[in-house]
Amino acid sequence: MNSWFKIIALSLLLVFTSGKAQDKLVIGEKQNLFSKVLNENREIWIHLPKTYNDNTINPAKYPVIYLLDGEINFEYYTGLTDFIARTPYADIPECIVIGIKNTERTRDLTPTKAQKKSPVNPNITLFADSGGSENFVKFIQEELKPFVNKNYRTQDYSVLVGHSFGGLFAINTFLLHPDYFNAYVANDPSLWWDNKVTIKRTKEYLEKNKNFPAKKSLYVSQADNEEQQKNWNSDMTQAIEEFKGMIEKNGSLNYKHSFFEGETHGTVSYPGNYEALKFIFKGFRTDIKQLAKNPKLLEEDYKKFSEKMGTDFIPSEAYLNVVIKFMKSNGFKEPETYFMNLKDNYYPEQ
Structure with missing residues (x-):
């Protein structure tokens, strides 16, 4: 039993270290x-x-x-x-x-x-x-x-x-x-x-x-x-x-x-x-907490920012996902719906 335990343990260790060696940043x-x-x-x-x-x-x-x-x-x-x-x-x-x-x-x-x-x-x-x-x-x-x-x-x-x-x-x-x-x-x-x-x-x-x-x-x-x-x-x-x-x-x-x-x-x-x-x-x-009070603030902020930069910038889909998750987890139903619609406008499903 001890021999089998050692073999299994060694095998698991090799798998773990092999997998770990392949993980790179x-x-x-x-x-x-x-x-x-x-x-x-x-x-x-x-x-x-x-x-x-x-x-x-x-x-x-x-x-x-x-x-x-x-x-x-x-x-x-x-x-x-x-x-x-x-x-x-x-x-x-x-x-x-x-x-x-x-x-x-x-x-x-x-x-x-x-x-x-x-x-x-x-x-x-x-x-x-x-x-x-x-x-x-x-x-x-x-x-x-x-x-x-x-x-x-x-x-x-x-x-x-x-x-x-x-x-x-x-x-x-x-x-x-x-x-x-x-x-x-x-x-x-x-x-x-x-x-x-x-x-x-x-x-x-x-x-x-x-x-x-x-x-x-x-x-x-x-x-x-x-x-x-x-x-x-x-x-x-x-x-x-x-x-x-x-x-x-x-x-x-x-x-x-x-x-x-x-x-x-x-x-x-x-x-x-x-x-x-x-x-x-x-x-x-943008202040995500302020967006809960005034969802339109996001588009207003990006419009001002784009004018300043001389290039059009829009909220990234990744950020909109974070905003939607925040609204949902905090029970802000109307802002959640607003940002889901905004995401659909900017990033329609293919």
Whole structure:
């Protein structure tokens, strides 16, 4: 009996551990895309929302976030977007995240050719491969975006997110190609680059256009950077402050600047990206308890939000299911019926 018991127990253990080994938490997939513009292969990391493959609801479309420095930011950023998009507390819609892995970072993210001699060794030239950002943004706009739109269910709303040189790239893209994205995020951007060439471009833009494009958003974070006491990054701090003054003085842009005390250049992206998402999608959250009192409030809120964003947004089927369940479990019969009808209007049965 003992031998049989041991055999059965061992068999069950093997089945359990085998099954357990097969359970994986997957946050994304890798795709390779050859770029004719850049004449090289680019690796792209894709994160899909939790409801993307849910076969209990109708296939939905999602906003897309293009995340620079993908190999550094992808893991935490995808968890962040999932967390603040969870119902019924969602501050943002569920989003597809496209992480772009670097090959030649300085080349791709800097707007001009800026060669500097190393302060340590004057025989070494810094940033010799710089100045390729126009090619890189062309790759994103003409090759990467069509690839993503073809292969995934995307909504007509996109965000560009960058840090340091990536933040510099985001702001330059906003100035030169504002229609490429709906919102831009620049965490501690390297606006000191090439004698503050981007500051000059901003002045020129405002002199020519007077105002920034309507229904666009720009978020800039700034790190405390204790290193500035050692004059390590005083140029960066001054340039960001100068840019902030110019933007806020104009007042025509949906703009926010956040200063993070105690954060360094290397850590500011995490709190910056959280605040950026909440800022860009401000107005998305609805109060489910208030909906019980006034069911029409949901459509009113989404109408206001869509007008602000310049793109049509409607309540997701997943969220409507949560609302209907809430109304049913709390005995709100009339609101329950209202939202069931609303769901049928938005998502008729196939």
